[in-house]
Every structure is written in C-alpha cells, then in structure tokens.
Amino acid sequence: MGSEMTAFQPTFSKPAHANPSIQALRAAARTRFEALGFPTRRQEAWRFVNLGAVITTEFAPERPGTIDVTPWSLPESLTLVFVNGRFDPERSNLTQIPPGMVIKTLADALEDDKGVAQSHLGTSAAFDDHPFVALNTAQDLEGAFIHLLPGTDVEKTIHILYAGAGKNTVSYPRTLIVAESGARANIVESYVSEDQSLSCPVTEVAVAQDASIHHTRLQEEHLSANHLGSVAVNLGSNAAYQLSSINLGAAVARIDINVSLNGAGADASLDGLTLVGGTRQGDHHVRIDHKVGECTSTQRFRSVLDDESRAVFTGRIVVAEGAQGTDANQSSKSLVRSSDAVAFNNPQLEIYTDDVRCTHGSTVGRLDEEALFYLRARGIGRAEAEGLLTLAFAAEVLDAIPSKEIRTRLENLITTRLGTETG
Amino acid sequence: MLEEFANREYEHGFVTDVEQESFPPGLDEDVVRAISAKKNEPEWLTQWRLEAFRHWQTMSEPDWPKVEYDPIDYQAISYFAAPKKKIASLDEIDPEILKTYKKLGIPLDEQKALAGVAVDAVFDSVSVATTYKEKLADVGIIFCSFSEAVQDHPDLVRKYLGSVVPYPDNFFAALNAAVFSDGSFVYIPKGVRCPMELSTYFRINASNTGQFERTLIVADEGAVVSYLEGCTAPQRDENQLHAAVVELVALDNAQIKYSTVQNWYPGDKETGAGGIFNFVTKRGICGKNAKISWTQVETGSAITWKYPSVILKGDDSVGEFYSVALTAGRQQADTGTKMVHLGKHTHSTIISKGISAGRGQNTYRGLVKVAKRAENARNFSQCDSMLIGSDCGAHTFPTIEIHNSSAQMEHEATTSKIGEDQIFYCNQRGLSTEDAVSMIVNGFCKEVFKELPMEFAVEAQKLLGVSLEGSVG
Numbered sequence: 001m002g003s004e005m006t007a008f009q010p011t012f013s014k015p016a017h018a019n020p021s022i023q024a025l026r027a028a029a030r031t032r033f034e035a036l037g038f039p040t041r042r043q044e045a046w047r048f049v050n051l052g053a054v055i056t057t058e059f060a061p062e063r064p065g066t067i068d069v070t071p072w073s074l075p076e077s078l079t080l081v082f083v084n085g086r087f088d089p090e091r092s093n094l095t096q097i098p099p100g101m102v103i104k105t106l107a108d109a110l111e112d113d114k115g116v117a118q119s120h121l122g123t124s125a126a127f128d129d130h131p132f133v134a135l136n137t138a139q140d141l142e143g144a145f146i147h148l149l150p151g152t153d154v155e156k157t158i159h160i161l162y163a164g165a166g167k168n169t170v171s172y173p174r175t176l177i178v179a180e181s182g183a184r185a186n187i188v189e190s191y192v193s194e195d196q197s198l199s200c201p202v203t204e205v206a207v208a209q210d211a212s213i214h215h216t217r218l219q220e221e222h223l224s225a226n227h228l229g230s231v232a233v234n235l236g237s238n239a240a241y242q243l244s245s246i247n248l249g250a251a252v253a254r255i256d257i258n259v260s261l262n263g264a265g266a267d268a269s270l271d272g273l274t275l276v277g278g279t280r281q282g283d284h285h286v287r288i289d290h291k292v293g294e295c296t297s298t299q300r301f302r303s304v305l306d307d308e309s310r311a312v313f314t315g316r317i318v319v320a321e322g323a324q325g326t327d328a329n330q331s332s333k334s335l336v337r338s339s340d341a342v343a344f345n346n347p348q349l350e351i352y353t354d355d356v357r358c359t360h361g362s363t364v365g366r367l368d369e370e371a372l373f374y375l376r377a378r379g380i381g382r383a384e385a386e387g388l389l390t391l392a393f394a395a396e397v398l399d400a401i402p403s404k405e406i407r408t409r410l411e412n413l414i415t416t417r418l419g420t421e422t423g
Numbered sequence: 424m425l426e427e428f429a430n431r432e433y434e435h436g437f438v439t440d441v442e443q444e445s446f447p448p449g450l451d452e453d454v455v456r457a458i459s460a461k462k463n464e465p466e467w468l469t470q471w472r473l474e475a476f477r478h479w480q481t482m483s484e485p486d487w488p489k490v491e492y493d494p495i496d497y498q499a500i501s502y503f504a505a506p507k508k509k510i511a512s513l514d515e516i517d518p519e520i521l522k523t524y525k526k527l528g529i530p531l532d533e534q535k536a537l538a539g540v541a542v543d544a545v546f547d548s549v550s551v552a553t554t555y556k557e558k559l560a561d562v563g564i565i566f567c568s569f570s571e572a573v574q575d576h577p578d579l580v581r582k583y584l585g586s587v588v589p590y591p592d593n594f595f596a597a598l599n600a601a602v603f604s605d606g607s608f609v610y611i612p613k614g615v616r617c618p619m620e621l622s623t624y625f626r627i628n629a630s631n632t633g634q635f636e637r638t639l640i641v642a643d644e645g646a647v648v649s650y651l652e653g654c655t656a657p658q659r660d661e662n663q664l665h666a667a668v669v670e671l672v673a674l675d676n677a678q679i680k681y682s683t684v685q686n687w688y689p690g691d692k693e694t695g696a697g698g699i700f701n702f703v704t705k706r707g708i709c710g711k712n713a714k715i716s717w718t719q720v721e722t723g724s725a726i727t728w729k730y731p732s733v734i735l736k737g738d739d740s741v742g743e744f745y746s747v748a749l750t751a752g753r754q755q756a757d758t759g760t761k762m763v764h765l766g767k768h769t770h771s772t773i774i775s776k777g778i779s780a781g782r783g784q785n786t787y788r789g790l791v792k793v794a795k796r797a798e799n800a801r802n803f804s805q806c807d808s809m810l811i812g813s814d815c816g817a818h819t820f821p822t823i824e825i826h827n828s829s830a831q832m833e834h835e836a837t838t839s840k841i842g843e844d845q846i847f848y849c850n851q852r853g854l855s856t857e858d859a860v861s862m863i864v865n866g867f868c869k870e871v872f873k874e875l876p877m878e879f880a881v882e883a884q885k886l887l888g889v890s891l892e893g894s895v896g
Contacts, residue, residue: 321814339795339828344822344823344824344825347821347834347836348818348820349808349817349819350816350818351816351817351818354813354815354840355813356840357840358837360836364823364831365830
C-alpha cells in the first residue's frame with residue numbers, strides 16, 4: 001500500500017455475480033487497488049488535494065440507511081434512488097418507462113442474458129492508474145443501468161440519486177449509461193449525504209454514433225463528507241456528450257472526468273462549477289483524448305473560492321498522432337473572494353499532430369471593483385452586489401443545464417450559500 | 424531545395440585539434456578535490472563543492488520532464504579539460520583556437536574594432552581570454568572568468584555563490600556545484616549602467632567532456648546590465664552533457680537583461696544520436712523595484728531542459744521571459760519559466776513561442792506562483808505553439824498557484840498548424856512556400872525577437888531559417 005497510517009481499510013465482499021468475466025474484472029481491480037494504494041501528494045495527479053481526512057477516518061459500508069431525499073428529487077422524472085449504495089425501490093419512480101429504454105439496477109442488468117451491461121462495464125473507466133476507480137470496480141458494482149436502444153429519444157429527465165445515510169459510511173456507486181445510435185436523453189446524477197461519509201462513485205457513459213447525451217452531475221454532499229468520483233465517457237462518430245458538473249458539497253471533492261473521442265465528428269462539451277468555502281477542497285481533473293480527427297471539444301470550468309478553501313482545475317487535452325482537424329478549446333476561471341483561499345489551475349495541452357486548433361485560457365482574480373461600484377451606486381448593498389456578480393460568474397455554467405428546475409434551485413442555493421459564507 | 428537543406432551538415436560541426444589536459448572519466452570526492460586544487464581554490468569553496476557532491480549522491484535524476492534519452496553514465500564522463508598552454512595575452516592564444524573562433528564568427532583578435540562587445544570566450548573549461556576588462560574596470564565593473572573571480576574577488580563570490588540556486592536545488596544544479604569548471608562573473612557596482620553589452624560564447628569541445636559552466640551576475644543597487652550568451656558546439660557521435668547554472672542577483676532598483684541564442688548540435692536528423700544534452704538551471708532574484716528579463720532563442724541541442732526563473736522578492740519588481748524554442752529532426756525541448764511572486768505589486772510577463780517541425784517534441788512547462796503576501800501581483804502569460812508536419816508534438820503544462828486574491832493573472836495558450844491560407848496568400852503574391860514559411864515563423868516569433876539585442880536578433884532569425892529549412896513540405 002502506498003501510504004502508512006491509514007485508518008480506512010476498504011473491505012471487499014465475495015463476488016456475488018455468477019458471471020466469471022465480472023468476477024475476473026473485480027478481482028483484477030482489487031489486485032490493482034492493492035498495488036496502487038491510496039494516492040499521496042507526491043503523485044502529480046494528486047499533488048494539490050489533501051486526502052488526509054479520507055485516509056485517517058474509519059469508513060465502513062453500512063446499510064440499509066434512511067435519509068429524506070425530497071429536497072433533491074425531481075418530481076416529473078424517472079428516478080432511481082440508492083441509499084448507501086443499495087437500491088431503494090420505495091423512493092424510486094419507474095412508472096411510464098418509455099419504449100426503447102431500459103432502466104434498472106446494474107446488478108440486475110449484469111444478471112440478465114442480453115449482455116449489454118457486461119460488454120460495456122469497465123470499457124470506459126480504466127483503473128490501471130486510478131486507485132479509486134480500481135476500488136470502485138472491485139466492489140459490488142451496485143448502481144444504475146440505463147440503456148437506450150437505437151433512435152430512442154427520452155423526453156423525461158432521468159434522475160439517478162445516490163444518497164449517503166449515517167456517519168462514516170462508505171459507498172461505491174457504479175453507473176453505466178449506454179446510448180445506442182441516434183438515441184437522446186437528459187440524465188441527472190445527484191450525490192447527497194447527511195454526515196461525514198465517503199463516496200467513491202464511477203460513472204461510465206458510452207455514446208454511440210449520432211447519439212446525444214446531456215449529463216448533469218450534481219455533487220451536493222454534506223459539507224463534511226468526502227467525494228472521490230470519476231466519470232468516463234466514450235464517444236462514437238458524430239456523438240455528442242454534454243456534461244455539467246456542479247461541485248457544491250463535501251469537504252474534499254475530487255472529480256475525475258475522462259472523455260475519449262473515438263469517432264470522427266464527435267463533440268464533447270464539458271462544463272464545471274466548483275463552489276468552496278471554509279477549509280474545503282474542490283478538484284476537477286479532466287482529460288480529453290482526441291483519438292481521431294475531425295472532433296471538437298469544449299471545456300468551461302469555473303470556481304468560486306471563499307475563506308481558506310482550495311480549488312483545483314487540471315485539464316489536459318491530448319491530441320493523438322493523426323487526429324487531424326481537431327478543434328479543442330478550454331477555459332478555466334477562478335474567482336477568489338478571500339485572501340486565504342488558494343486556486344490552482346493546470347491547463348495542459350499534449351499534441352502529436354499538426355492540423356489542429358487548440359486553445360486554453362485561464363484566469364484567476366477577484367471581483368471587479370468597478371462593477372461593484374456600479375451596482376452600489378445604484379443602491380445595492382455590498383454583500384448583495386458581490387452575490388449578484390458571483391452568480392453572474394457562475395451563470396455561464398448553470399445556464400447550460402437543461403432542467404429549469406435544477407437551475408432555479410442551484411441559483412437560490414448559491415445565492416444563500418454566498419450570503420451565509422461571506423457574512 | 425528542401426531536401427538540400429534537410430541534409431545539410433551542421434555548419435559548426437568540427438573539432439579543434441588542440442592537446443587537451445583532461446582528467447580520466449569518473450567522478451568521486453577525489454575528482455572534486457582535484458578540480459578545486461587545479462583551480463587553486465580556497466578551502467571554503469572546496470568544502471562547498473564537496474557538500475554539493477555528497478548531496479548529489481543522495482539525489483536521483485528527475486524523470487518528470489517530457490523528454491526521452493538513454494540513461495547517462497556519470498562515471499563515463501571526464502570532468503575536467505583545459506587547453507594546455509597558459510595564456511597571458513591574446514597573441515599567445517593557440518592559433519588553432521583562434522581559427523575555431525573565426526569559423527564560429529567570433530573575431531576575437533579583431534573584436535576591439537568591433538561594435539563594443541566584450542567577449543569572455545570559454546574554450547572547454549578554462550577561459551581563454553578576456554578583453555575589454557580595462558575599459559569596464561574604469562567604471563568599476565568586474566567582468567572576468569569565474570576562476571579569476573574566485574582568486575581576485577573571493578568575498579563577492581562567497582557572498583553570492585549559491586544564493587539564488589543553492590546546490591540542493593536539483594540534481595543537475597548539485598552536479599554543477601560539485602564539478603563546475605569555469606564560467607563568467609559579472610559585478611556591476613551601485614548606480615552604474617554598463618556601457619556595453621557583455622557577451623560570452625560557450626563552446627563544448629574535446630570528446631567525452633561534459634561542460635559545467637557557472638555564471639554569476641550581480642547588479643548592485645541601481646545598476647543596469649545586458650548580458651548575451653551564445654553557444655555552438657562541434658559535431659560529435661557521443662552525447663555531450665551540459666549542466667550549467669546561471670545565477671542573477673538584481674539588488675534594489677537594478678536591471679539585468681540576459682539573452683541567449685543556443686544552437687548546439689542537435690544530433691543526427693534521423694536517430695538523434697550525438698546531440699547535446701542541455702540541462703540548465705537559470706534563476707534570478709529581484710530586490711525592490713528591480714527587473715530581470717530573460718530572452719532565449721533555443722534552436723539547438725538534442726534535449727533542452729531549462730526553466731529560466733525569476734524570484735520577485737522585492738516589492739514592485741518585474742520579471743520577464745521571452746522565449747522561442749524550435750525543435751526539428753529528433754529534438755526534444757522541455758522549457759519554460761517560473762515566476763515566483765513574493766513582493767507586493769510585482770509584475771511578470773511570459774511570452775513563449777514553440778515551433779515543432781519534423782519529429783520534434785516541444786514542451787512548455789511553467790509555474791506562476793503568487794505568495795500570500797504578494798498583494799496586487801500581476802501576471803500575463805502567453806504560450807503559442809506552431810506545428811509544422813504531422814509527426815511533431817507540442818505540449819503545454821503551465822501551473823498556476825494563487826495564494827492571494829488580489830492577484831490578477833491571465834494565461835493563454837494556442838496551438839495551431841502553420842496557416843495554409845497565409846502560405847497561399849504569400850504564394851499568390853509570388854513568394855515561394857519556403858520564403859512564406861520563413862516569413863510566417865519569423866512573424867510568429869517577432870514579439871520575442873524584438874527583445875533581443877540587434878546583432879542577436881539577426882543571428883536568431885538566420886538560425887531559425889536554417890533550422891527550419893528542410894522541415895517544410
């Protein structure tokens with residue numbers, strides 16, 4: 001194991017799945033996790049995030065638990081709720097599932113005979129050099145499975161809610177989304193908790209030719225919780241994937257996003273917003289692989305820092321040899337509202353071919369005094385003016401979320417949070 | 424025509440046949456002591472070298488740069504080589520060496536008639552001649568070889584040696600501290616504006632000899648100096664290691680401008696064999712209201728590993744970094760800068776232009792750090808990469824660490840192919856593709872070239888043209 005003095009010793013259950021290939025995958029992942037150990041700050045990818053609280057707390061799986069999830073639920077949606085990693089049918093809503101769509105638990109999907117879940121599991125989320133993806137893969141693989149058959153256009157929002165109940169509990173939610181050619185859907189993933197807990201979720205998304213997925217990922221865990229999540233996406237030709245990763249909760253929130261553009265004409269558009277205060281840490285770690293030519297990608301990441309918080313953005317664009325005609329853009333901006341907060345920006349380009357257009361821009365700064373003055377000259381108090389300008393800064397990311405309900409709720413939440421945290 | 428340029432032999436690739444007094448290959452404490460003894464160094468310096476050597480033994484070679492090369496056998500390198508004859512005046516210089524300089528275009532024996540550039544020419548490890556010293560001495564400027572400075576100005580050397588780049592800083596800096604052979608020393612007294620551009624030409628010669636330069640430039644309060652460094656090296660089959668250290672100290676209100684044109688042998692076009700390994704630590708420290716400006720044009724070397732940095736310690740100090748790095752053939756460059764803002768109201772500017780052609784791999788790696796006390800720090804960074812040909816690579820790894828909310832920093836980077844429409848536009852107007860590319864690339868680098876002193880700017884443009892020709896298809 002990489003680090004000494006670890007109180008958190010993950011446990012591994014016996015593989016329940018009858019399928020030998022799943023068993024083999026879990027065993028390989030476990031071996032890999034045991035070889036990698038917990039990351040240390042000497043590792044470049046984990047240099048800016050302090051996992052001390054994660055490693056020194058004795059987390060243990062505990063189930064079942066109860067938690068009121070109504071504040072986060074979306075009434076009109078197809079909903080799958082998991083509490084402490086276990087499916088909760090009572091809180092879920094799976095009525096009126098449109099034709100051409102499969103929505104069920106991953107455990108059930110892995111048991112069925114069609115093999116879609118099996119063949120896609122582990123294909124996007126590589127665990128070779130990511131200890132927490134390995135840890136997740138070695139677990140029970142409980143979570144949501146969504147399969148969109150060719151041409152299926154789902155109008156309803158699909159909502160997957162992972163809730164952590166109780167203190168010092170750990171869960172490893174696993175989500176698998178498979179969109180076949182021409183399918184479209186709007187999927188919302190929420191992570192919530194009520195106490196100091198740990199969640200290590202992995203979400204795999206496979207978007208086939210001409211399919212289009214909008215993925216809203218809301219991390220609203222308890223402010224003392226720990227969240228070490230990964231999103232891994234594979235895109236086929238002319239596929240479109242849009243992500244809005246909203247990072248609001250948890251004391252330590254690290255989200256790895258890996259997108260691979262495997263077919264010509266694929267487009268990935270990734271937005272992220274991190275809001276941190278207190279001594280909390282938020283880290284978006286993005287990698288986009290342009291494996292073939294004629295693909296486009298856009299990244300827009302924003303962070304707002306208060307108090308003694310820390311926000312990290314690492315974004316790497318890798319353009320493979322021969323991926324001619326790539327167009328990749330990245331912008332990361334940090335709004336630092338306290339002199340004790342620390343912002344780290346690591347925009348990275350790795351380009352192995354010539355016919356490309358890649359840009360990145362990064363800024364760190366505080367609120368514009370002139371804009372504040374303008375608002376205050378019109379009778380708006382300083383705190384309110386700051387809130388307004390900060391909301392405007394975040395709006396670029398929030399506006400891309402398709403669900404108006406979520407947008408409104410987040411706007412209200414952010415306004416209150418900014419008000420209470422800055423005094 | 425392109426083929427012709429591509430297959431062109433390295434212009435400066437020749438070997439001067441001068442009898443060399445070299446140590447046998449190998450490195451241990453005795454070698455360090457012997458180097459020190461050879462240079463008749465005081466005890467404190469010998470001890471400093473030994474401490475550095477002992478520390479170096481505990482370190483491991485960095486593996487984070489994005490470059491690939493066969494492991495270096497540090498015991499297979501000879502750590503000292505000196506031309507045998509002792510030199511008292513220019514007339515006594517070995518005619519072979521003088522000829523070498525002439526081939527390189529440094530007319531050492533005519534230089535007094537030239538544009539007022541004092542040259543401290545380094546041939547292998549010992550300074551051969553230093554001119555214009557008297558003229559500079561009139562205004563109190565010390566410009567001499569490092570070994571002379573150790574003899575004549577031990578207090579100054581002792582005060583500033585290792586003050587910017589301490590020996591434990593990194594693997595190559597520690598190695599340099601242990602075995603550094605010679606280099607240049609400059610001291611500009613208070614309030615003096617150096618009347619001419621100071622310049623030194625480095626040259627690696629003698630097979631199997633690493634060269635470990637150490638340069639120390641101290642600009643006392645209110646002093647102003649511009650220093651030029653240029654390098655060429657003869658063609659060799661074995662890789663030659665160069666691990667230099669440059670330390671700049673700009674005290675309050677002082678200004679140092681350090682310009683480099685580097686065109687060492689880049690190695691065989693196909694295999695990359697024989698090129699120079701250039702692992703350099705360059706750093707400057709600014710006092711109050713001081714300014715340090717690095718300008719570099721890197722076109723040579725098989726591997727370049729170099730991050731000229733500025734520590735903005737004093738309030739209101741300014742750091743600048745202007746760089747053009749070109750990699751063609753099999754060249755690899757991992758270069759950039761570090762701007763560490765410690766003082767209040769400190770400003771830094773980074774302009775980096777990377778050009779990759781052939782199978783070259785060009786990496787910009789940089790750090791902008793604003794410390795907690797650095798109120799109102801300001802940084803602007805721009806890293807542009809141009810790609811010519813589909814087998815090359817351009818990479819950007821900037822790191823931005825902001826510990827103070829009043830900081831304003833901006834970073835921009837673009838990577839793009841050389842503009843087809845621009846070439847087409849030029850072609851339409853009767854310019855050949857070759858000329859068009861040269862024009863476009865020179866335009867791309869203009870922001871950096873304009874920072875170079877005149878004669879360097881001319882050389883740099885030529886160099887770029889020569890290095891690129893053959894890569895454009």
